[in-house]
Each structure stands twice: as C-alpha cells, then as structure tokens.
Amino acid sequence: MNAVDAQANAVEVRGLNKFFKAHHAVVDVDFDVPAGGSLGIVGESGSGKTTIARMLVGLERPTSGTIAVTGRDRSRPARGARERGRRARELQIVFQDPYTSLDPSQSARAAIEEVLRHHGRDLSLTQELVDQVGLTERQASARPRDLSGGQRQRVAIARALAASPKVLVLDEAVSALDVSIQAQVLNLLADIRAETGIAYLLISHDLAVVRQLCDTVLVLRRGRVVEQGQCERVLDAPAEDYTRALREAVPVPGWSVNA
C-alpha cells in the first residue's frame, strides 16, 4: 500500500452552495473524502450531484462555500497556468459518456502523452498507464471511433491517471456501459485504488455500484444532503425515508413491482 497520511482528508467540502439564476442546485453541502478513501454521492436526476463534481474540478464556480483538495483551497478559479497545472495534479475526473469524453482525433496514446508532457512527466509512463488500464497495443494506437465504450472509458481513466492525481472523481463513469463491461471497469477501478492509494469520489445513481466501490456514501436530494455515512450502515439500515425509498426501488431478486 501507499504511504498516504491516513489522517489528512483528500477532499474537504464545507457549506457548498450553487445557484443557477433562481434555481438553488446545491444547498449547504459538507463532506470529506479521506486520503485514499472512497466516497459515493448518490442521487436521482436534478439532485445536484453532477454540479458538485463540476465544482470540484473547477468547471463551475461555487456560489458560496469552500472546497479544499489535499488541503489547498480551490473555491476560486485558478489564476495562471501553474495553478491550473497544480490543481490538475491534485484531482482528475472521468465523465459518463465514453463517446464524447475523448477527442475523436486523438489516439489513446496521444491523449495520454499530451497530458504527461503537459505535467512534465516522463513519456515512458505511457506504456505503464496503457497496461494499467488493460488496453492492448492496438487499442492504444486506435482512434476512439474504433474502440468500444468500455475501451474508451479505460482510455479516459488512463488519461486522468496520467496527471497522477490524488483524487479521482468518477462522474457516472460506469453507468453508460453494458453490464459485462461495467463489471470489468469496476474491477479495474478497484485494482487501481488498491495499487495507487488514490481517493475516489464516485457520482452515481446506482446504489449497487456505490456499494461495490465505496467506503462511505452521501445521499443527495434536490441539492441537499439527506444522509451520509458508511455504505453498510446507510444502505442496510437507512435512517431516512428517502434513502429507504431509493433502496427499495432497485429491482433485486424477489422484488415486487407494486410496492
């Protein structure tokens, strides 16, 4: 395992709010992701989970509240290329749609190399990353349009890892994949975390996926935190009605449609 200070939080979010015109998308959200930990944010559409992810990576600006990653504040937009680069090396993101999250004109290898070069890292790491996410030689040199959804998502993960971030935000990163592929990627993500000690912040609507990948979970509804805690506790013994409703809506063996 990696020598990460278990005490330090990889991500600390306090009093986060986001308004879009009159719409209050994120309301007073607080959470931590411990270094090397894994937090799942669950919610239905419109719950504000993706907005939180975008604020974390700096694609949206919080209306109020603070975001700190590895102890450094990033609630204000980065000034200058240096700061942008540093933030990039702290936290990366993998998006949902593998078909649009890669530059269609760039091969996996080129995309990874571009990032490595940008962060001044050794280009020989490319092969390492390609191997780490389980891409073949041929796949690594192919354009995205010649890859399947799962392969593309592996490329996206490799590209994010190329910055060697401490935290990886997974924004519905497996929900668009076929079931059999989803399992592969989930296993891959678990392996990576085990190898590198990277912290995950998984945004998902799928409780089962969260349970599989995360230690802690945060349930979000209409921008507010409903419930937060260890996965086992929250999912097995929900304290809130909403969490219970969510959980019961998931079809499982013996599940009845007319609740």
Place this chain on the structure above:
Amino acid sequence: MNSVKSTWKRLNKALGRSGMLSLAFLVVVLLAAVLAPLVAPADPNQSSLLDAYAGPSGAHLLGADGIGRDLLSRLIFGARTSLLGPALIVGVSLLIGIPLALLASWYGGWVDGVVARVFDLVYALPGLLLAVLTVALFGPGLTPAVVALSIAYIPFLARIVRAAARQQRVSPYVDALAVQGFGMLRITVRHILRNIAPVVVGQAAIAFGYALLDLASLSYLGLAVQAPTPDWGVMVSDSDAMLKGYWLQVLAPGVLIVLTVLALTVLGARISGEKPPGYLRRRPAKAVAAEKNRTTVGAAA
C-alpha cells in the same frame, strides 16, 4: 508508395465519386489559373480586329471575341481573377470569423451574445447590397468588392464555425482537457479547431463557391473586376456578343462559373460530411438538439 496508395484510397472513400470528380475539376481549373501564361495559347489581351468574332479554328480553339481576342486564353486567364477574389473573401472572412466564433463559443454568455448580435446585424445586410454600397463609396473595382463581400461572408462562415465549435465546447473531452489544466488557447486550437476542421474546410469551399457567384454577379454589373481584365463574370456581361448572336462568348464563361461552383459545393458538402447544405443552417435546430435524449450507449446496434 504504399502510403500514397492508401491516402488515395482514403480520399476516394471520404469524397466519393462525385467528390473526386469535383476535386479533379477544381485541380484542373486551379492549375489552369496558376499556369495560365504557360497553358494559354495566346495573350488574353492581344486583339486583332481581323479576327473579330472568328469561329473556333486552329488559331483560336474556341474562337475570338468582338475585338479578336482568343476566347480560350481569356477563359484561362479569367480563372485567375475569378478565383483570386473568392479566395481573398473566404480567407479574410475565415481569418476574422474563426477567432471571433471560437471566442464566442468558448466563453458563451455575454461574449457570445454580443458576437452573435453583431453577426446578425451584418447578416441582415445582403452581401450584394453591401457590395453595391461599398462600390458607391469607393468606386468599382475588385478591392472594394472583395472587402464588402468579406465582411458579408464573416457571419456566413462564423455562424457555422461557432455552432460546430459550440458542439465541441460542450463535449466532455473539452472539460477533461480543461481539468487537465490546459489553457483555452491550446484547447481551441489543438483540439476544437482540429476536430471541426472538416466542417470549416467544407463550408469554406461552399462559401468559396458562393463568393465566386456573388463576385461574378458584381463583375457582371460592372462593379467589381473591370473590363478588359479577363474575368468570367465580366465576360458574361458581353451583351455585344450576345446581341450579335455569338453565344459561346457568353455561355462559355457562364458554364465555367456554374461548373466551378457546382464542384465546390459538392466537394464542400462531402468534406464537411453533412447532408443538408450548411449555408442554410442559419440557426441549427437548437431546440431539437437539446431535446435529443442521451441514449444509453449501445442501446441498439
């Protein structure tokens, strides 16, 4: 050798038969224009009154015009002015339009609003009218006509570039690059521009064709290229020949204009890979695009 072959194959596949034919035709026209002094059988301005309206013969392959100038040579040299003007127009409007469109699409918000408003305003002035007014200002000539049409074509191309860039801009890969710490300039130039290049090149080819038409119309009206400079538009305006029944004098340049524009539009549509002609996409069906649900990946083959 192999790579030449494969490039050829790829080109063939991308452009299709009509596209390849168009390309071939345009290459011939372009070569004729560039090499005009070498390929033209005679000096396009050399007149000999004895040959006035001479029919096609060994001396004049397509015959001669009203003051005995070789028609073929005038057509060949005419390709120069006829192509140069549109090239300038497209070049200038791309040079100004692309940065504006990229800025607007990158920043969105009020920047986009202002740029779009300005485009709308210029777009409200018909290019031909703008050109006629410019001519009223500076007098006829290629330069004022080119300047006016360049201005008129900026929104024409910039709107398309903006829409295409906007589509890229909202693509997660751009967000991913931004999260990687890449700056706006690098992302727009190295990624967005590269990805919309086919659209830009294709639409530029189509715009080239339409600029050629507009410029030829102006030359026809006597407002752009001036006689006796050989130019296709000017040659079509030779009412003298028409009245006297020498149709070839008028029809040959007319047909060349039509064929060149046809080739350009076909090629442009092929390159940009779109079905409806892009110049019509005044407002991309935004509502429809936005409504289109994100389909689950791989829902059906």
Place this chain on the structure above:
Amino acid sequence: MGRLLLQRLGGLLTTLFLSSIVIFGSLYLAPGSPENVIFGSRTPTAAARAAVRHRLHLDQPLPVRYWDWLTGVLHGDLGTSMVTGQPVADRVGAGLGTTLLLVLMSMIMVLVFGLTMGLLAALLPGRVDGVVNALTSVTVTVPSFVASALLISVFAVQLGWFPASGVGQGLGGRIQGLVLPAVALAVLSCGFLARVTRNAVRDQLEREHVQTALVRGLPRRTVLRSHVLRNALPPIITAVGLLTAGTFASTLVVESAFAVPGMGQLTIQSVAQKDFPVVQAVALMLVAAFVVCNAASDLIQAVVDPRLREAGSTS
C-alpha cells in the same frame, strides 16, 4: 408568443436603426460629392458649387443631416431626391410595386417547383431522388445573371415568347414582362428549396415519432401530413425566408439584366448618381425586407413548433 413578437420587432427596429446610421454615415463620408453629377463635365464656379451644396444641405455637418433625415422619416418624409428633386417616396414608390410583384412571382415559382421537387425526392428514394438531386445540384449553382443570359437568348431572342426587357402596360403586361426575370431569380432558389425540403422531410421520416405514428397504424398519408410535413416545416420556412430576402437582393442583378423598372434598378442607378437620399431609402428598404423576412420566418416557425415560442430561444 407575444413576447417573442415584441422581441423580434425590437430586433428589427434596432437593426434598421443601426443600418441606417451605417449607411448614412458611409455614404456621406465617401469621396466625391453628389453635386458633381448635377454639374456634369463642366467645372462650375465656386459660387455655383456652394449654392448647390447649400440647396442640397451638403454644407451642414453630418450628424445634423442625419438628425434631419431621421426626424423626417419618423414624420413619413423620406427626403428629396438630390438629382430629380422629387420626394424620395415617389421615386421609390414607382418601382416598389414592380419589384414586389417580381419577387412574389419568383417566390411562387420557387414554392411550387422547389417544394414539389423536394417532396418527390424525399418520398421516392432511388431514381427520382437521384434525378432531382442531380438537377438541384446544378441549379443551386446557376447565378441569376447566367440564367438571365440563357433565358433571354432562348425565350426572348430565339422564340420571342416574352419581352427581353422592360415590362408592358397594365397588370397583364407587367406579369408577362416579369415572367423571365422571375424565372431567372427562381432557378437557384428552386434548387435550394428542393434540397432543403428533401433533407428536412427525410430527416423527419427517420425520426422516432414518425415510427410511433406508423406503429399506431395510422395511414401513411396522415403520418406524412400531420407529422412529417408539419415537423419538416421549420427548416423549410427558414429557407423560404432566407430565399425571399435573397431574392430581394438579387433583383439588383436581374432588374438590370432585364431592364425591369424596379427598386433594384433604382438602387444601381442612384448609386451611380450618388443620389444619396434615394440610395439610403432603397438600401434601408432592402435591409428591412431582409429583416422582415427573417423575423417572419422565425415567427411562423414558432407557430409550428411550440418549443420555439419561448422568447430568446434562439441566439
């Protein structure tokens, strides 16, 4: 809907206002002076020139003249032609009817032939589509002046069916005289509209909601009418709006080619004569025609497609 209407109207007025400043300003900043036309080739005495400049108000500062012009326009007075001394409205009015008739005739042809060809191509894939496609590929590249030359040589000079130039007396004579110019204007637009129609209808035919309608057992005719054609309208309307506006601009060329005494010819003539009040009025009317066509097409689209009704839905 009401808000959209207001918004479009506001945009229209803004565009006209800004255009008027641009046109007015640029015309008067131009080198050369309008009074030269009146003096012809002779060099007038300084006194004579000054007198004429005073009479034409050319000795006043530009903003003053613009203000005078603007207040005049707001009172319905478009000014006085510098060359003939007539009210501009009279000069413009004389040609306006002819040009409107010409554009109307041309657009009727465009609608009839363009829509028919486009629909045929869309609904009959294969050979018909191929033929129409080939035809429209060519016609969209035929500029109106080349079309004019061809039409005159065939239908006026060779066959003598229509006058090659000018228009006759009365509505009948005017229509007969305008047939060829209208065709010359319509050639390019027909192809254009046919292609847009074809693609729009094709696009709708492939839409899922059309499958829904089909899978509900609705007759093909009904599906075509109330789903395919109806939903294909917006791009077609945009095209018609653009083409109408473009046709107004093309009258500059075609009216010259056929010596049609309309606005286009008046524009070219007035530009040559530097008769600025007339140029200003005609140019603004062309701009207005452009803007009105575009605004109208937006509004009609909003009627067809409820999603466009919220103001500001387009940018």
Place this chain on the structure above:
Amino acid sequence: MRDRLFRAALAGTSVALLATACSSGGAANTPDAKSNFSTAQVTTAPGTKSLTNLTWSGDYRAPYAEDPVKTADYPEETILGNVCEPLIRVAADYSLQPGIAKSWKQPDSEHVVVELDPRATFADGKPVTTDDVVYSVMRNLDPNVASNYADSYNDLGSVKATGPHEVTFSLTKPDYIFDRQLGILGSAIVEKAFAVKAGANFGNANVGVMCTGPYTIASFDGTNQMVLKKNPNYWDPSHAGKAETVTFKFLADPSALANALSSGAMQGAFDLNSSVIPQLGKSSAGKLYIGAPGSTTQNIDLIVSNFSGGLGDARTRQALSMALDRNGIAKTIAGGAADPLYAVAGPGFWQSSPAATTYKAAYDQLAAQGVDIAGATKLVQAAHATGKLVTIGYPAGNPQSSQLAAVIQQTGQQIGLDIKIVGLPDQQYGNLFTDPKARAAYDGFITINYMEFPEAATMYASYATKSGVQNFNGYDNPQVQAALDAAQGTDDPQARAQDVLKAQAILDKDLPWIPIIAPRALLFQSKDVTGAPLTFSYMDNSWITAVGAP
C-alpha cells in the same frame, strides 16, 4: 446583357463656347447659306398624319431635371428642347431658323440684336416678354441656378431690352458665332414669374417648368418615364406637334432598348449603340437608319492629359496616330456606324457649312496618310519612347470604350509603346474632366465628345486655346490661338475656314487630342411613325413636331 448601365454620364461632353467676331455688320435673319446635306440625308420622310401617342427612347437614363439649363447630357438635350424652346430654332440640316426670335442681326461684332415674335406665348398663354428673355439668359450666370451652359455666356457683357420686342446682347469680345449659342438649351426661354415663384424647386419633377414649346410635361416619375402632352395653344401653328402625347422611356441597356424597339413596345430611338445594328437591321417592326458620314458632331478621341509623360513627345503622339487602324476600328467596334476620324473637327463640324469644300480638301489630305506601322515605330524610336509606359484611362462601363482601349493598347505594342489601360468607373472617369489631379495619373484618356452645334472653330477652341473649357493638358500654341481667335472674329465662312484649317494643320502635328472615329447618327423608327431627323439636330431642339404617322 447590359452595358451602359453606368455609361459615362459625362462621356459626351457638351461644349458651347464663346467666340469672337469681327465687324462685318448686319447679318441675315436666315442662314446665310444652305446646308450641304441632301434632304434625304438629314431627315426621314416628314410625318403627315397625327398620332395619339408616340413612345420614344429618352436615352440611357431619366433626365436629372426638367429645368433646361441644369444638366446637359443626351436625355435632357433629347427631350427638353421640345418643352423649352431656345430663342432660335435649328433645322435638321443645322441651319438656324426663326423661332421665338423672329429675326436676329449683328450690327457689329460685339452686339447681337434679336427681334421676338410677338405671337410667342408660354404654355399658360402669357406672352413672352423681353423681360422673360433677359431673365432666362441671365439665369445661366446665377450661381444658384448652376447652369450647365454658364460658359456660353462667359463673355456676355449685358443683355437688355432695347424695344418692346427687341433684346440686345452686348458682348465683351468680337464674336460672329454667338448666334449659335441662341439655338441651344442655354437660351431656352422660361417664364420669369413662374421661375421666380418656384425658386430652387424650378424644374423639379413635381414643380415642373413653364416654357414656350410645342409640348408640355404631363408626368415624370423621375426614373422610368416622362410623358409629354401636346400644347393645344402652341403659338406657332406651323410648328405644332403631330402626336398628342409622347412617352419617353429610359432604358440603360442597349439590348433592352433593341428588344423594346423590335417588339414594337417603343417606336423610336436616337443614339443607339452600334451593337444593336444587326438585330435592328433585321427587324420587321421598323427601320434602322444610319446617318450620313458627318451626321453628328460626335467624335471619339484620345485626349492627351499631360505633356510630360509617355505621350509627352509629339513624335510619339504622331506615331500612335499613324499606327491606328481607324478604318478597322470604325468597322469592328462601331459596327460600321462610324467613320474614321482624321481631325477632331471632322465632317460633322463642317459638312453643313458653305465652306465645306475647303474643309474637305484639307481633310482628304489628312485621310490619305494611311496606316504606317514601320514609320510609327521609327518615330517612337526617334522620340526615345520605345518601351515607355503609357497609361490610358477609359470609361469601364462602356464596352465600346473598353474595346477601343484594348485596340489602342495593341497598337501601342506594335510600335514599341507599353500601354497600360485602366477602366474607370463613372465617378473617377468624370473626375478626369474636372480635376487636374485625377488626370495627372494618366497620360491620356478616351472620350466620346460632342457639341450641340457644328462649328469647327468652336470645337478646336474648346481644347486648343488657353481658355478652352476642354483644354485638359494646358496646350498653348500662339499660332493656333491666333488662328482660332481670327476665325471666331470672322463673319465670312470661307475666310473662317481658312483660319480654322491653319490651326488644324498645326494641331495635326501637335496632337493634343488624337482623333479616332466619328460615330454617325443612328435612328430607329417603327413602321407607323416617321419624321425624325438623321442628324444631331435633335439635341436641344423641338424635333418631335416633325414626327407623325406616315
């Protein structure tokens, strides 16, 4: 299919000049000699029957104004003479005939006395008074009017009523050609009371004019057509119009005009473009008439705009002139409706003169010189001008001018001159005539010139004397000046011819203008009308009165 859309509005430079006169006393009230044109050459068969309407070409654009003196170009000069008669009438053969001026005489070289016809009335029935005549003449000198004919009266000392029907013009210089100025639109008589009341709006389309002519303006839309109406109370029944109304239409495009004529939509036209000759020659709707050589004063020349450039050496100019294939140009570019021109004041300026034989003898000698490329090349070499750049401007909108420019360029090449031709838009081209700075960029420019009346002395004086309005290059030769001064002060046509020819001989060597061709009058009349003149006399004159049904 268009061309003269932008026809150089200024290409036809109308010239009306003062001339001096000597003191050979009492002149005749009728032309002193008959014209040398045969009747068949000057006019078509006179119309005999009346017409309800006549539709005629008003030339390439609508008149700028109805005021007879405001603008002088083909449209105004073709139409307005029928509405506003000049003091003296001009016949088809250019002879001066009594009109409002019943008679006129020149008691000495500096006075012209005009006797008004007491019958003369304006269209509103009011009689023409000496006051109206004085006012009308003096308008030309009023800067507020900005008359285009102001130059005609540059040397007018005064004009006064010297009797109930008598007006006396006092000149500041001797001039026996002054009576010609009374036959052009500058001396068109307008009603003073009406003009004063109308003020600056006099002649505007919506205010109109008040004149004495056989026709009045019924309507004018400023752009497309002007309708004239017969004046029912015209004061001179012998000169009354035959057509009840006359509709003038303005078509810029020669082919449009040709089509209108051959389809019968229009019944007649002057000033046709030579390109329509083949079409109209075949037309069954009417007949195309080509005037005799010298039937107009129009002359197409290359004006040398400065003597310091490529055309600075007279030998270069002579060489270019020698090398020009005038016959070929006349045949090809002008479609045979023009004649080679060997002196700027060619037959059109003296054909009708009693001294025509004298002029012709000298002219034939010039014509006999022929084309001599070898000689010209040598001259160019002698002038050390081989390879020199010569820039020539021409009106771009006019295809004939561009063709001519191309031929001149080609000719220059043959004799070793590097000629660059520049097509100029109207405005710029027009500036060449008014702005010395604009001219400075060119060594020469092509012009289509005309004068309202045929007088060689006046034509030469216009460009070869120091005060000539068309002296664009500063040409100054005392001998020419003296000869032309003498000609203007000479009453006897023969003696005047001698003086003119003296000047012409020098000008043929100095060549400040290089003559090229002289277009003939072109007229088309439909089968149902006849009577229009075949000379340039339609300009400024009430020519419609002769037109009627055959």
Place this chain on the structure above:
Amino acid sequence: MTAPLLELAGLTVDIATEDGGSRTLLDGVDLTLAPGEALGLVGESGSGKSMTVRAITRLLPRTATAAGAVRFEGEDVLTMGAGRLRGYRDSGVGLVFQDPRAHINPTRKIGAFLIEALVGNRKVPKREALARAAKVLAEVGIDDPQRRLRQYPHEVSGGMLQRVMIASVLLAEPRLILADEPTTALDVTIQREVVGILDRLRRERGMGMVFITHDLDLALAVCGRVAVMYAGRIVELRSADTLHERAAHPYTLGLLGSRPSIDARVERLTAIPGRPVSAFESGPGCAFAPRCSFATAACETTPPTLTEFDGGLVRCLRVEEIHAARTEVKA
C-alpha cells in the same frame, strides 16, 4: 394450452450495408407468447433485442430484410397487406419506447397525440376520444389530465411523458404490448412507479407483453419468463422465478455475476472478458465462445442449438458439463 398470441419462428433479419454486403442482426429467433403472458427479453448492446421488437411490428429499416415468421394470433405479420398491417398495428400491438421525448411529436399537444389513432383509425368523435384519453391519463397516475391534454411534450417531465406514452398504448386496447427499455432513461423511483403501472394495467386488461431491458433483475421482477439474448440469438429461456438458481448458460451466469449487489460488496465481480458482439461479428461456432471461460475448440466451430435443459432452453454445447462442474463446486 391456448393458441399463442405471438409466435416468432426462425426470425432472421439482415441489413444491407453501404458497400453492397449484408449484415445479420437477428439469427433464427424462436419465441412464443401466450395471451396475457409477460416475457422478458434481456441482453447487452448488439444482442438484437430491439431489432426483435422492430421485426414484430414490421418496423424495420428500409434496407433490412426479414426471413422466418412473426405470427400474431396465427397470422404472419411479415407478409400482411398494408390494410391488415395497419389494423394489426392499431389494435393488435402497442409499443412503448425507451425515449418518449423522441417518440412523441414535439410540435403537437399531448391530447392530439393521444387521440390521433382513435379519431383517425376508429372514427371515434374527438370529444369522446378526449374524454377517454383523460380517463386513461388518470389511470396511469397523471394528475389533472385535462390540463395535460393541452400541454406540449416539452412542458412535462420525462417520467410523465413515459406515462403519456403508456396511456397512448392503453387507449388503443391492444392485445400485445411491446415495451422497449421503457424505464432506462428514468430515475429508479420513477422507474418503479412506471413499471408498476405497466404491470398492473397489463394484468387488469389481460394483455400480453414483451418487455425488453438490459437489467436482468428488472426483467425477472416484471415477467413470467425471461429470454437472454446474445449476438442476435436467444441463448437461454427460462421462467423468471427459477433463473437465478438454475441459470445454465455461461453468458447468463456471467451476467448474474457481473452485476454488483446492493446488499453486499463482493471482493471481485466475476466480469466476462471482452465485449459483447453482434450477430454479424460472431464466428461460425458459438458466438459467446471467445468470451467464455468454458469454451473448447469445438465451441469455436460448431454452432450450438437451443435445447431443453433443466426446465428451460439453453444454447450451449457444454451445458451438461458446466452444470456438473458448478454443482460440484457448490457442493
């Protein structure tokens, strides 16, 4: 046993490609559906489940050709005349699509969409049709149906629109409902409501249903029998209550192992290697062989057939051996 409501026999669909060739999308699909029965069709991308639905309604792409038979109440849909086809589509079958926003004409009001078929095909007076529509809207759990009838599709939420879509199908009172991933685009809580409504009304009205989904657990909850498809073929068909225990095909087993569970975290998901393929991509033998950990050389070359096994139908050459091995491990 009553005559089947729907019967697919050897249904094969090929689609012509641009280069003149053709690609197989469905390869010999056999299925029967009894009246009032609900059948689940489960598979990943390329499995051909959506194409099956399209074939049942004869809503195939222009360049596609179908072989075999699709019999609805004994009549072959693929050879019906135009009139019969319209009648079948009007009252025989109803189709609920995944994406209601794309499948409902956005330019017309919801009311117009709902009554269109009633007024157009059955000449029901407009007023009455609207009344019926309002009633059905209420049945699918929509408040204030009168107001909804006057709204445009873009003015309501996705869940609401899917209910409208279901209402439109119910209005036609068909004997068969085809539901093509009807809840995939919806949130889980909404999914539950919508599936509940669909299931309840189907039962009440005794309609047959083919329910297509990629979510095996959802299919099991809604349907009596479930067919698992892979590469254009049915690989296993089994009753829903026994599938979890008795699943025999390696692919079905893989699917079951791939899904993480909400109840417990497993150390490692038993992922199937490789990616799902389409029928035209598969080799001459078993299409799943390249991804199958049990595959032998024979699997690569010999196409397995759908055969009876342990109370279901399974398309696997080694089904017996695998079953034996698994029972051994379990024991």
